[in-house]
Amino acid sequence: MYSRYIPPQKEKAVEAPALRDQEFKSQLHAPSGFSSAQPYARYIPPPKSKAEPAPVQPVKIVFGDDDFVAPVAKPNTSRDDELTGKIEEKKPKKSKPVAVEEPKPVEDTPKKRKKSRTEVAGDEEPKNDLKDTTSKKRRKKEKDQDVASPAMKVVAADKEPASPKAKKAKKEKKKKKKQKDSSLEATTGEDGTDELRKRHRSVFEKVHKSLTANKPVDPTEDGAAAQEADAEEEEAAEPEEIHGLEPIPQPEPVIFDESKLTYETLPPWLASPIRVTDETRCPFTDMGISPESAKVLESKGFKDAFAVQTAVLPLLLPSADRQGDVVVAAPTGSGKTLAYVLPMVHDISQDLVTKLRGIIVLPTRDLVQQVQVACEASVAAFSIAGGKRVVVGTAMGNKVFKEEQSIIMGEEQRYDPAGYERYLEKQRKLVNLEDSDDEAEFDLDLNTSRPLPQHVVDHVSKVDILICTPGRLVEHINKTPGFTLDYVRWLVVDEADKLLAQGFQQWLDAVTEKLSAQKPGARDFPGSNKTGVRKVILSATMTRDLSLLNGLKLSRPRLVVLEGAKAGESQTLPGTLKESAIKVRESSHKPLYLLDLLNSELLAPVQKDEDEAMPDANAESSSSDDSDSDSDSDLSSSDSGAETHDTTKSSTTTITKPHKLYSTVLVFTKSNEAALRLSRLLAILSPDLAPLLGTLTSSTKTSKRAATLRAFARGKLRVLVASDLVSRGIDLANLDHVVNYDLPISETSYIHRVGRTARAGRAGHAWTLVEHAEARRFWRDFAGEGKGAATTIVRNGKVERVGVGADDKTEGGKFGEDRVRAYELALEQLKKEAGEGRR
Numbered sequence: 101m102y103s104r105y106i107p108p109q110k111e112k113a114v115e116a117p118a119l120r121d122q123e124f125k126s127q128l129h130a131p132s133g134f135s136s137a138q139p140y141a142r143y144i145p146p147p148k149s150k151a152e153p154a155p156v157q158p159v160k161i162v163f164g165d166d167d168f169v170a171p172v173a174k175p176n177t178s179r180d181d182e183l184t185g186k187i188e189e190k191k192p193k194k195s196k197p198v199a200v201e202e203p204k205p206v207e208d209t210p211k212k213r214k215k216s217r218t219e220v221a222g223d224e225e226p227k228n229d230l231k232d233t234t235s236k237k238r239r240k241k242e243k244d245q246d247v248a249s250p251a252m253k254v255v256a257a258d259k260e261p262a263s264p265k266a267k268k269a270k271k272e273k274k275k276k277k278k279q280k281d282s283s284l285e286a287t288t289g290e291d292g293t294d295e296l297r298k299r300h301r302s303v304f305e306k307v308h309k310s311l312t313a314n315k316p317v318d319p320t321e322d323g324a325a326a327q328e329a330d331a332e333e334e335e336a337a338e339p340e341e342i343h344g345l346e347p348i349p350q351p352e353p354v355i356f357d358e359s360k361l362t363y364e365t366l367p368p369w370l371a372s373p374i375r376v377t378d379e380t381r382c383p384f385t386d387m388g389i390s391p392e393s394a395k396v397l398e399s400k401g402f403k404d405a406f407a408v409q410t411a412v413l414p415l416l417l418p419s420a421d422r423q424g425d426v427v428v429a430a431p432t433g434s435g436k437t438l439a440y441v442l443p444m445v446h447d448i449s450q451d452l453v454t455k456l457r458g459i460i461v462l463p464t465r466d467l468v469q470q471v472q473v474a475c476e477a478s479v480a481a482f483s484i485a486g487g488k489r490v491v492v493g494t495a496m497g498n499k500v501f502k503e504e505q506s507i508i509m510g511e512e513q514r515y516d517p518a519g520y521e522r523y524l525e526k527q528r529k530l531v532n533l534e535d536s537d538d539e540a541e542f543d544l545d546l547n548t549s550r551p552l553p554q555h556v557v558d559h560v561s562k563v564d565i566l567i568c569t570p571g572r573l574v575e576h577i578n579k580t581p582g583f584t585l586d587y588v589r590w591l592v593v594d595e596a597d598k599l600l601a602q603g604f605q606q607w608l609d610a611v612t613e614k615l616s617a618q619k620p621g622a623r624d625f626p627g628s629n630k631t632g633v634r635k636v637i638l639s640a641t642m643t644r645d646l647s648l649l650n651g652l653k654l655s656r657p658r659l660v661v662l663e664g665a666k667a668g669e670s671q672t673l674p675g676t677l678k679e680s681a682i683k684v685r686e687s688s689h690k691p692l693y694l695l696d697l698l699n700s701e702l703l704a705p706v707q708k709d710e711d712e713a714m715p716d717a718n719a720e721s722s723s724s725d726d727s728d729s730d731s732d733s734d735l736s737s738s739d740s741g742a743e744t745h746d747t748t749k750s751s752t753t754t755i756t757k758p759h760k761l762y763s764t765v766l767v768f769t770k771s772n773e774a775a776l777r778l779s780r781l782l783a784i785l786s787p788d789l790a791p792l793l794g795t796l797t798s799s800t801k802t803s804k805r806a807a808t809l810r811a812f813a814r815g816k817l818r819v820l821v822a823s824d825l826v827s828r829g830i831d832l833a834n835l836d837h838v839v840n841y842d843l844p845i846s847e848t849s850y851i852h853r854v855g856r857t858a859r860a861g862r863a864g865h866a867w868t869l870v871e872h873a874e875a876r877r878f879w880r881d882f883a884g885e886g887k888g889a890a891t892t893i894v895r896n897g898k899v900e901r902v903g904v905g906a907d908d909k910t911e912g913g914k915f916g917e918d919r920v921r922a923y924e925l926a927l928e929q930l931k932k933e934a935g936e937g938r939r
């Protein structure tokens with residue numbers, strides 16, 4: 101038998117750490133946003149005695165300070181104190197100091213912690229300051245102490261005078277103290293430990309001190325208290341001591357990036373364009389054009405340079421400056437064509453021999469022909485000034501390829517006996533070859549004339565400037581013998597947004613590759629130290645896609661925009677354009693709305709001085725018995741049989757007003773078929789109008805299209821019904837009105853369509869028939885009005901609402917029965933004709 105040593109029972113206070121530690125760890129999981137992986141579970145020794153006061157801990161970062169009573173003795177200005185200040189305003193609950201002093205794991209259940217958080221949230225404390233998640237017990241304790249908060253003091257000093265209110269507050273504080281003391285007594289009575297009682301007393305003595313110090317600052321009442329408060333404020337401003345505890349890692353504050361993409365993010369040349377006001381005009385002679393040339397230009401109708409020309413010409417005409425490429429974003433009809441044609445022709449006219457020096461790429465054949473006319477005017481202007489007569493050719497696929505080849509390329513015999521020997525050798529080899537690939541080469545050679553003895557045949561360009569569609573250009577690069585871009589020093593891409601768009605791009609790769617070839621001296625500019633290829637890129641609706649522009653490999657580019665347009669963003673309409681919208685109540689009656697518009701005074705000529713130039717339409721039609729009218733246009737009405745026409749006449753003359761169309765109108769439909777159909781329907785419904793109607797579609801032969809445009813320019817035709825074919829670039833002289841019979845597919849399409857009028861500073865009017873189902877889209881996307889308005893179109897005024905047809909008051913709000921019946925008859929006839937056409 102032996103006696104076993106039984107160690108003396110440890111004091112309760114010594115056991116606490118285990119519990120605290122456990123609780124601490126559990127608390128680490130409690131607050132949202134914290135990770136238990138954070139190494140905070142540090143052993144915190146229990147307070148040993150009154151002689152060793154626990155260190156002052158900043159409230160903000162002490163997780164387990166439920167265990168400590170000391171921290172409360174030292175107030176600070178942390179936001180937790182502000183929180184306690186808020187809580188203090190609530191009715192104080194009965195405190196349970198025992199829970200504060202003796203933390204028991206069972207008391208700090210997750211449920212309680214949750215409640216604690218909820219209370220805090222209810223006080224709207226910023227979450228970041230609550231990351232330590234003080235327990236409910238602790239906050240209750242703080243409620244009793246928070247009057248010591250300097251933050252609160254400041255508020256109190258600001259808000260509460262020293263008078264009865266302050267006294268009342270003092271009373272309340274005393275009451276609270278009394279409550280605490282009594283509860284403390286109860287606690288100590290329960291535990292019966294003197295040591296604990298001593299500790300509590302020391303704590304509450306400190307609290308009492310704090311309470312005294314926290315009295316409203318009023319020198320008259322207690323100047324010392326005010327001084328102390330000041331001192332505490334200063335202290336609070338000092339850095340917090342953390343006593344070995346690392347600050348809790350806070351999640352990175354979420355910074356919401358509200359910055360918008362601005363033009364500063366664009367390359368400088370795009371962000372800072374050269375701006376020019378629409379009204380700017382300047383004599384050509386002031387722009388470096390000789391008086392002789394300017395005179396010729398004036399005789400062609402170009403008296404002064406238009407705004408865009410005043411900005412572009414100095415960049416492109418020869419100068420001592422370092423000149424780079426030029427990008428032009430200017431409205432339809434602003435004169436972009438002459439802006440590049442003049443400097444290009446001026447430069448090339450200084451050459452002595454003809455070589456392909458300039459390429460102008462355009463998306464349609466009609467535009468190629470139009471630009472050719474502008475080029476010829478410039479050629480005339482510069483050849484008279486002693487320069488070379490620049491030769492302009494076209495390649496657009498309207499001719500057989502071989503014919504086109506012979507127009508742009510020629511042959512020359514050159515004496516070269518060695519070369520002639522090589523030629524003979526090659527011929528011998530090719531005759532013996534059976535390889536199909538080489539046969540192609542053999543064929544190719546057959547396209548070249550036989551050389552004279554001791555001579556070789558050189559391929560030479562017959563043109564200085566080639567205006568072309570992209571497809572045809574690539575075809576010549578690949579298939580035309582001797583066709584080379586080695587000497588090209590001008591590349592113009594007009595309607596660039598279209599030509600750079602997806603699906604159109606292959607041409608650019610082929611061309612830029614050829615243009616990157618450097619033959620010494622081949623691309624030298626005459627009378628200048630400059631060499632290389634100058635690129636000019638233009639559009640009324642310039643692409644915002646920088647990656648597409650990058651494909652052009654621009655060198656030191658400058659952007660020119662007309663004032664009012666935002667670089668790279670908006671699409672500006674001509675300032676002289678007026679826009680109106682017509683509500684179509686019954687979409688099946690839409691042609692009647694158009695007819696009423698055409699017959700109304702609304703379509704009067706837009707410019708008074710043009711009235712004389714446009715004779716009475718009836719007189720015109722009756723006198724236009726020459727064959728020109730029919731042959732010039734592809735009128736669907738003129739194509740139809742006389743018998744049919746007469747029948748229609750008898751059924752429709754009663755429903756149309758006598759026709760007097762002095763102005764010119766271009767009507768846009770959504771497709772070729774729609775254009776042909778509408779044109780014919782109008783002719784049936786209004787025989788007076790029929791001789792004045794023309795149709796322009798992509799299915800029409802190019803020659804017939806050109807004839808129609810000529811007849812329109814001469815005034816023999818007054819109304820053109822077209823598909824989107826002519827929406828880009830086409831320059832119809834003195835066009836008064838554009839009618840969007842069908843809504844365009846995009847804002848860009850709208851810009852180009854309506855831009856056929858109001859050109860070159862002239863007035864113009866655009867009309868859009870808007871069906872009920874299209875109204876939202878039209879007003880939002882095109883007019884930029886109403887809910888969710890979003891348009892990049894920049895315009896001077898607003899789109900005006902106009903009533904015609906069924907909206908016309910004289911019609912009583914709907915079409916009369918007679919008109920509807922006649923319309924139905926016309927539709928039947930159209931159907932019949934279509935059926936006959938198919939057979």
Ligand SMILES: Nc1ncnc2c1ncn2[C@@H]1O[C@H](COP(=O)(O)OP(=O)(O)OP(=O)(O)O)[C@@H](O)[C@H]1O
Nearest residue numbers: 402403404405406432433434435436437640829860
């Ligand atoms: N300096 C000028 N003086 C008088 N008329 C001019 C001048 N410059 C251009 N014009 C005329 O202005 C009209 C529009 O010019 P142009 O076709 O070059 O416009 P644009 O800007 O290319 O239009 P779009 O973008 O629709 O192709 C043409 O009829 C042209 O002859």
